[in-house]
Amino acid sequence: DAGVTQSPTHLIKTRGQQVTLRCSPKSGHDTVSWYQQALGQGPQFIFQYYEEEERQRGNFPDRFSGHQFPNYSSELNVNALLLGDSALYLCASSFEQEAFFGQGTRLTVV
Amino acid sequence: AQTVTQSQPEMSVQEAETVTLSCTYDTSESDYYLFWYKQPPSRQMILVIRQEAYKQQNATENRFSVNFQKAAKSFSLKISDSQLGDAAMYFCAYKTSENTGFQKLVFGTGTRLLVSP
Numbered sequence: 225d226a227g228v229t230q231s232p233t234h235l236i237k238t239r240g241q242q243v244t245l246r247c248s249p250k251s252g253h254d255t256v257s258w259y260q261q262a263l264g265q266g267p268q269f270i271f272q273y274y275e276e277e278e279r280q281r282g283n284f285p286d287r288f289s290g291h292q293f294p295n296y297s298s299e300l301n302v303n304a305l306l307l308g309d310s311a312l313y314l315c316a317s318s319f320e321q322e323a324f325f326g327q328g329t330r331l332t333v334v
Numbered sequence: 335a336q337t338v339t340q341s342q343p344e345m346s347v348q349e350a351e352t353v354t355l356s357c358t359y360d361t362s363e364s365d366y367y368l369f370w371y372k373q374p375p376s377r378q379m380i381l382v383i384r385q386e387a388y389k390q391q392n393a394t395e396n397r398f399s400v401n402f403q404k405a406a407k408s409f410s411l412k413i414s415d416s417q418l419g420d421a422a423m424y425f426c427a428y429k430t431s432e433n434t435g436f437q438k439l440v441f442g443t444g445t446r447l448l449v450s451p
Binding site for chain 2 (some may be wrong): 280
């Protein structure tokens with residue numbers, strides 16, 4: 225079992241650009257959540273997808289959007305990037321009451 | 335809204351010794367889950383231990399155990415016989431048990447654990 229995989233591992237973007245991050249959940253997991261972890265902070269919940277629909281959303285602007293595909297994989301899209309969007313983006317897949325995390329995508333906005 | 339507080343930014347321990355990491359939380363719910371996650375330099379969050387609020391007994395996983403004080407809203411992690419590989423950031427997290435499916439995790443700010451030989 226490959227666990228939760230995220231791509232890319234690192235990414236550098238310019239202010240104003242758009243970015244797409246990808247996540248493949250652990251086998252058998254149908255729920256995917258995205259978190260933003262700023263340097264020196266704990267992860268902050270962005271949103272969660274289940275059955276291809278956004279089920280929960282945290283306090284993030286509409287510039288953050290997502291998608292879940294029929295195979296349960298997911299994408300996180302961020303438009304009009306700001307310097308403050310620089311962070312580690314973590315994907316977690318879950319089944320019942322346990323979540324498994326990927327290694328994250330380190331996004332740097334310059 | 336639920337909040338999680340970790341008041342120790344950094345803790346140090348020597349190999350083979352015991353260390354306790356503190357966590358307090360605030361909630362009006364009566365049933366919920368609490369977790370400790372470990373985040374090594376590889377960045378991947380690894381579940382260390384889980385506690386269900388309705389269970390009186392403190393959870394234990396090998397060298398890791400918790401002291402869950404529901405009335406005080408306290409959830410500390412004890413690491414016994416510390417090993418160099420225990421060095422990492424440790425995050426306390428809360429999850430409601432309401433509704434179906436897996437609900438969002440609310441994390442604290444983390445405690446960096448340093449382990450010296």
